[in-house]
Amino acid sequence: MRRGVSGAHLPDFASLAATRKLPGVGGDTASRVGAKEYQQFDLCMEIPEAFAEYLPGRAMTGTSAPGHRGAPISGVFSVTGRDTRHFLRSGRWTGFMRSAIYSEININVILVHSGQRVVLMGRSPAIILTTDETMMSTYRGGMFLGFSTCAPQGILPDWLFFLAFAPPVMRRDGRAVYADLGLRTVEASLIRDGFSEEEVAVVHPLDFKSMIGDETRIVAIGVHDPLGINPPTSTFVDIARTGPPYNRIKFLELVKNPLLSGLTTIVGGKGAWQVSDPAVMEKLHIDHIHQGMGEVSMPRVCRQILDGEEVPRIIEGEEVPAEDIPNILRPTIHGLVEISRGCGRGCAFCTPGGLKVVHKSLDHIARDIEVNVRAGSTTALLHSEDVLRYGSKGIAAEPEKVLRLVDRVAAIEGVETLACSHIALATAYHHPDLVDQVSEKALSLPKAIWIGSQTGIETGSSRLMEQHMGGKCLPSKPGTWHDIVVESISHLSDAGWVLACTMVVGLPGETEEDVLLTRDLVEELRGLRVFLVPMNFVAMGGSRLSLEDSFTADKMTSAHWALLGSCIEHDVHLARGIKDAVYTGSLPVRLLGKYVSERLIRGGESFARSLKDGNPPRDYSVAGESYLVPEI
Numbered sequence: 001m002r003r004g005v006s007g008a009h010l011p012d013f014a015s016l017a018a019t020r021k022l023p024g025v026g027g028d029t030a031s032r033v034g035a036k037e038y039q040q041f042d043l044c045m046e047i048p049e050a051f052a053e054y055l056p057g058r059a060m061t062g063t064s065a066p067g068h069r070g071a072p073i074s075g076v077f078s079v080t081g082r083d084t085r086h087f088l089r090s091g092r093w094t095g096f097m098r099s100a101i102y103s104e105i106n107i108n109v110i111l112v113h114s115g116q117r118v119v120l121m122g123r124s125p126a127i128i129l130t131t132d133e134t135m136m137s138t139y140r141g142g143m144f145l146g147f148s149t150c151a152p153q154g155i156l157p158d159w160l161f162f163l164a165f166a167p168p169v170m171r172r173d174g175r176a177v178y179a180d181l182g183l184r185t186v187e188a189s190l191i192r193d194g195f196s197e198e199e200v201a202v203v204h205p206l207d208f209k210s211m212i213g214d215e216t217r218i219v220a221i222g223v224h225d226p227l228g229i230n231p232p233t234s235t236f237v238d239i240a241r242t243g244p245p246y247n248r249i250k251f252l253e254l255v256k257n258p259l260l261s262g263l264t265t266i267v268g269g270k271g272a273w274q275v276s277d278p279a280v281m282e283k284l285h286i287d288h289i290h291q292g293m294g295e296v297s298m299p300r301v302c303r304q305i306l307d308g309e310e311v312p313r314i315i316e317g318e319e320v321p322a323e324d325i326p327n328i329l330r331p332t333i334h335g336l337v338e339i340s341r342g343c344g345r346g347c348a349f350c351t352p353g354g355l356k357v358v359h360k361s362l363d364h365i366a367r368d369i370e371v372n373v374r375a376g377s378t379t380a381l382l383h384s385e386d387v388l389r390y391g392s393k394g395i396a397a398e399p400e401k402v403l404r405l406v407d408r409v410a411a412i413e414g415v416e417t418l419a420c421s422h423i424a425l426a427t428a429y430h431h432p433d434l435v436d437q438v439s440e441k442a443l444s445l446p447k448a449i450w451i452g453s454q455t456g457i458e459t460g461s462s463r464l465m466e467q468h469m470g471g472k473c474l475p476s477k478p479g480t481w482h483d484i485v486v487e488s489i490s491h492l493s494d495a496g497w498v499l500a501c502t503m504v505v506g507l508p509g510e511t512e513e514d515v516l517l518t519r520d521l522v523e524e525l526r527g528l529r530v531f532l533v534p535m536n537f538v539a540m541g542g543s544r545l546s547l548e549d550s551f552t553a554d555k556m557t558s559a560h561w562a563l564l565g566s567c568i569e570h571d572v573h574l575a576r577g578i579k580d581a582v583y584t585g586s587l588p589v590r591l592l593g594k595y596v597s598e599r600l601i602r603g604g605e606s607f608a609r610s611l612k613d614g615n616p617p618r619d620y621s622v623a624g625e626s627y628l629v630p631e632i
């Protein structure tokens with residue numbers, strides 16, 4: 001191969017520019033962006049070595065226009081999806097390059113030092129996996145900060161909110177470098193099934209212009225809370241009433257993006273139930289909803305769609321055994337890796353709780369972590385509904401399996417901290433020695449300051465425990481729940497854990513007495529390293545309580561407000577103590593983080609003071625602007 005650009009049979013660039021009939025590719029792209037003029041372009045450029053190195057196996061077309069540097073360009077071009085910085089880094093091309101948007105399509109224009117202009121066109125991925133912008137972030141270094149994306153608009157200016165809490169993930173070649181684990185699992189399943197790496201790409205919505213092209217057929221969107229109606233989003237939005245939640249805003253922006261028109265859209269992931277109503281699907285131009293696991297169904301469905309076959313509007317994924325879950329091929333956000341699926345405790349309001357419990361092998365988990373470590377991640381964030389029950393066949397932990405897991409993870413070169421997505425307090429209560437051993441090992445890692453995890457306190461009422469979540473206390477009885485919570489949290493806190501503890505308020509059948517019991521419990525946790533997050537009950541699709549009424553601010557009594565006040569007071573006190581360690585990044589970013597957190601903490605303090613005596617911040621019985629029901 002020869003370096004440089006072959007100019008054989010090239011059209012005259014300037015005259016094409018003058019007549020607005022520039023080379024372009026694909027009527028699909030043209031019609032999708034509403035362009036009136038385009039011209040089929042089939043000239044083949046010999047791929048220079050420098051490019052070939054970065055684009056193995058890709059067909060490329062292009063044109064060169066010597067002597068017309070700076071000529072205006074218009075028309076429709078095929079999407080290239082190339083990150084031109086790559087070419088620069090190769091060091092073989094000395095000209096400068098820029099990415100430009102013409103007729104709403106992103107093309108990469110390279111100005112080489114000889115004055116040649118080269119338009120490169122690559123093949124676009126057939127399947128784009130994506131999610132909204134609030135899910136495509138590493139949240140300035142902390143997974144807990146990801147919950148900020150449940151916040152409503154109107155508290156901070158949008159630009160400041162995204163800069164401080166949810167800046168876009170790093171992207172390369174139009175692909176997201178870090179992404180949601182659900183999307184990574186679907187990506188790996190498609191590739192295992194025979195799709196090529198070129199055909200499948202995980203893409204940030206900001207890169208749609210450069211990645212969606214003529215070959216693109218499917219845009220599959222993963223969601224946790226697309227309409228912002230899950231807890232705690234609904235609680236924040238309902239109480240603050242300053243605007244709709246960011247996750248809803250960004251999801252609606254995504255599905256309404258004109259670049260998606262003409263493509264088949266599939267919404268999947270645990271929150272997909274929210275948009276499964278046919279009328280909502282119609283309005284949002286969603287072709288299919290995917291519910292359940294995607295490992296087997298997604299490759300099959302994608303093939304069917306690409307082959308032009310009929311696919312049901314609601315696709316039900318099959319449960320898969322652990323050994324059939326593929327390893328991720330690319331890194332996840334915050335080094336999240338799944339170790340087990342399912343829970344087995346069966347709380348009535350919960351969704352993952354209903355899944356059959358399966359555990360991945362140590363080798364499988366280690367391979368996933370290594371993928372993340374190779375990409376620069378130093379955290380192994382283990383995901384399971386109860387990490388302390390890894391490998392267990394029943395409700396009791398099998399400590400030797402958990403310890404083997406922690407040893408194996410800690411021994412992986414590059415792992416500097418370990419965190420657990422969730423643990424169950426009942427398991428911690430019944431296995432205090434296991435907690436100590438896990439803590440000791442995890443805290444001996446080079447950058448460990450604490451072990452972060454999430455867990456459910458849910459309520460201080462044994463009666464509600466018995467009614468809705470008897471399995472949560474097992475092997476103890478619901479009557480012991482108060483002791484389980486206080487003892488296990490005290491122990492975990494002493495052992496170096498920082499927990500985010502959620503509570504469900506307004507469960508069907510809840511009385512004033514139940515709420516007061518929860519408040520008493522919360523008061524007993526003062527001084528411990530736990531964030532207390534009361535969330536109003538939401539009747540989530542897929543849960544046993546899906547047909548009940550969700551709980552809203554207008555139904556909150558003074559006991560509920562006082563409980564919320566106690567929790568916020570406790571949380572802001574803890575946040576003040578640890579905020580500097582949570583925020584990472586450059587000095588200006590850390591200073592910004594400090595400023596924003598300080599502002600929010602002060603706001604939280606005065607808000608908590610006014611709630612603690614049981615007074616709501618406003619009169620919720622008066623009908624006002626409600627952002628609880630999404631305007632679609």
Ligand code: B12
Pocket residue numbers: 134135136137143144146147149150179180181182183185186220221222223224225226230231232233247266267268269270271272290292293294295298333336338350351352383421540542
């Ligand atoms: C990590 C995580 C987060 C991280 C996400 C970080 C990131 N950007 O990647 C953070 C902390 C930011 C987060 C936030 C929230 N999350 Co979240 N999150 C999780 C958690 C703990 C793990 C998700 C995961 O990776 N699982 C492992 C993968 C392999 O499983 P999976 O995602 O289900 O993926 C499979 C299928 O769902 C499907 N699939 C997944 N994606 C896609 C996409 C397509 C297109 C298709 C077809 C299929 C498909 O195939 C996969 C393989 O089988 C789950 C709990 C859980 N058990 O899953 C909650 C969970 C998904 N989150 C949930 C919720 C409600 C939220 C929040 C509202 C806050 C909260 N209450 O937790 C916010 C909303 C954020 C937003 N902006 O919208 C709920 C969803 C409930 C529901 N059924 O609707 C869950 C189940 C937690 C719970 N127990 O309630 N979350």
Ligand code: SF4
Pocket residue numbers: 343344345346347350351352353354385424456469472
């Ligand atoms: S213990 Fe947690 S994950 Fe398990 S069913 Fe209950 S709420 Fe769901």
